[in-house]
Amino acid sequence: MKSLENTFKKRLLAGETLVGLWNSLCSPIASEALADAGFDWLLFDSEHSPVEVAGLYPLLQAASGGSAEAIVRPAWNDKVLIKRVLDIGAQTILVPFVQNAAEARAAVAATRYPPEGIRGVAGSTRASRYGRAKDYFKVANREVCLLVQIETGEALEALGEIAAVDGVDGVFIGPSDLAASLGHLGNPGHDDVQNALRRAVEQLRETGKPAGILATNPEDAKRYRDWGYQFVAAGVDLGLLVKAADALATQMK
Template sequence: MSISAPRNDFKKRLLRGEALHGLWLSMASPVASEALSLVGFDWLLFDTEHAAIDLASVQPLLQAAAVGNAHAVVRPAWNDKVLIKRALDMGAQTLLIPFVETAAEAAAAVEASRYPPHGVRGVAGGTRASRFGLAPDHFQVADQEVCILVQLETMAALDRLEEIAAIPGVDGIFIGPSDLSASMGFLGQATAPEVQDVLAKTAGRIYACGKASGILATNGELAKRYLDWGYNFVAGAVELGLMLKASQGLLADMRTTKS
C-alpha cells in the first residue's frame, strides 16, 4: 500500500480567497473535536495559548478532528521554534502564531516551520506528520504544505502590517480583536465603534497586500459583518461560549412557568 504525506487543501483554498468558516476550540476534548469536525465547518482551531490545552493534548485532538472534513489549525502558546516544531510533528499543517508585532518575528515563525536549508525545523522521521515514517515524500512536500498565519494583536503591530505581510511564507494575517481593543484603551470592548472602525479598515489593508485575512468573532451576526468587510477566514465563535449560551437559554426555558 502506497502512503503519501498529507496535503493542505485549506492553504490552497485560503490562497484562492475563498470564504472559510471556522470555529474556535478551547476544550481539550477529543469527543467534542470529533463531533464538531462533522458539522460542516471549513476549519477548527485548537487554542493552546489561552485555553487549557497542553501539547500532550494536541495530537489526540488532531486525530479526532481527522474523522470529519474540517481542517485543523493549531495556535501555539507563543512564537517559539520548539512549540512550532512540536505542533508540526504532531501533524498540524496550519499554525496561527500569536502576538506577532514585527517583520522579524514573522520571519522567525516562518523559519521555524521549514526544514533546512530553508529553515530551522528539527528533523524527526517517525512523527504523525510523516505518517509515522511511512510517507516517503514527507520531506519533499512538507515545507510547501505548511501554512503560517500570523496574529496581529496591537496597534504597534498594525502600524507594521505591510512590513509583516511582505515576509515570504506568511500566508495570512489574523487580527485578534480582544488584545487589539485593549491596546487601544478599550479593554473588554472589542465591539466598541472605535475598534470596529479599525477592524474594517484593516481588512482592506490586508487585501491590498495580497494576503488572506482572518479574525475571531463571538457570534454569527458579528462573523457575517467581518465576512462582509472582506475577512475571508473567520471563526464564528468559541465552542465553550456556544455551550454556555445554549445552556443558559435552556435553563431559562425550563424555569419559565405557565401563569
C-alpha cells in the same frame, strides 16, 4: 504512501472564504463532533486553554475523520513549541502576538526545514504518517500554512511589513487583544476598534494576503466576511455550550 495535502492552504490561496469555529474545550469527543458540523476549519487553541502538546495530539486525531481542516495555535511564537505542533501533524499554524516583520520571519523559519528554516528533523512522527510518507521531507515546507496574529496597535502600524514577509500565508487580527491595546478592554465592538479592523482588512487586501478574524456571534462574523475577511471564526465552542446551557436552564425555571 504519500503526505497529506493541506486543503485549507490550497483553498485559502485560491481565494475561497472559509468559516471556522474556535475550539477550547480540550475534548476529543467535542473535537470529533464539531469536525463534522459543517465548518471549513477548527482551531485548537493552546494559548488560552489548558491543553498542552500531548493533549493536542488526540484532538487532531479525533478531528481527522471530519470535514473541517485543523488549525493549531501554539502558546507562543516559539521555535520549540512550533516544531512539536508540526511533528504531531498540524499543517496549519496560527502564531500569536506577532509584532513586527522580524518576528514574522522567525515564525516562518520555525515552520521550515533547512535550508529555508530551522525546523528540527524527526523521522517517525504523525506528520510523516509515522515515516511511511516517503515524500514528506520534500513537500513539508510547501504544505505548511503559516498564519500570524496581529493583536496590538503597534503591530497594526507594522501590518504592511508583516504581511510582506515571504512564507506568511495569512494574517489574523485578534479583536479582543486589539481592543485592549487601543484602550477599550472588553469592548471589541467600540467604534475605534471596529474602524481599525476595517482598515486592517482593506490594507491586507492591497497586499494580497488573506485576512482572518474571530467573531463570537453570527452577526459579527457575517459583517467581517462582508468587509473582506477571508477566514472567519464564527464562534467559540465553550461560548456556544454556556449560552445554550444558560438558555435551557432559564426555560426550565
